[in-house]
Amino acid sequence: MKKNRKPLTIERLELSIYRLRRDGFLKPGGFITWRWSTKGKVYATLRFTVGEDRLTICTASWKPKYDIALTRTNCTTGGTRPWFKCPACGRRCAILYAKHDFHFTCRECCDLSYESKNLSDAWRLLRQSQKVQRKLDWHGPDGERPKWMHETTYQRLVERHEDYDRRAMVAMAKALKL
Numbered sequence: 001m002k003k004n005r006k007p008l009t010i011e012r013l014e015l016s017i018y019r020l021r022r023d024g025f026l027k028p029g030g031f032i033t034w035r036w037s038t039k040g041k042v043y044a045t046l047r048f049t050v051g052e053d054r055l056t057i058c059t060a061s062w063k064p065k066y067d068i069a070l071t072r073t074n075c076t077t078g079g080t081r082p083w084f085k086c087p088a089c090g091r092r093c094a095i096l097y098a099k100h101d102f103h104f105t106c107r108e109c110c111d112l113s114y115e116s117k118n119l120s121d122a123w124r125l126l127r128q129s130q131k132v133q134r135k136l137d138w139h140g141p142d143g144e145r146p147k148w149m150h151e152t153t154y155q156r157l158v159e160r161h162e163d164y165d166r167r168a169m170v171a172m173a174k175a176l177k178l
């Protein structure tokens, strides 16, 4: 891992059913590590498992976080075509978006105003989580302890980071009425 890399602010991540299908990542039983990169640098990593009718978004250690249902429609040319179902509103869609975290929703849900109490809570917690990330010299879930940091300090920060992340996720899920 290279040091001194500044954490990137992620504006929006896209997950496209077309790309997943094209790259053969919709086969049931799959454990997928999906990476977003620009100019060869990975700026976000998402892990998910693939079931018959769902993707399960997982943590870095493959613990399930939440499901994105898959649905299929028949094609006029024969065969079927897969779609996501937006975890927030249930609409069928081909592309899901996430802002600042890995909570994917359709474009409309993603563009909802972020003024509710739960959402402002979620953003506050995410900002706190990012502060801890900076202390950790964070390079994503596969990152290692900075050499200058004591093991106990590192563990404490990792736990705090997970706690903020988890609480942010709960607030986000409430805001989106999941």
Ligand SMILES: [Zn+2]
Pocket (backbone or CB within 6 Å): 086, 087, 088, 089, 090, 091, 105, 106, 107, 108, 109, 110
């Ligand atoms: Zn939606």
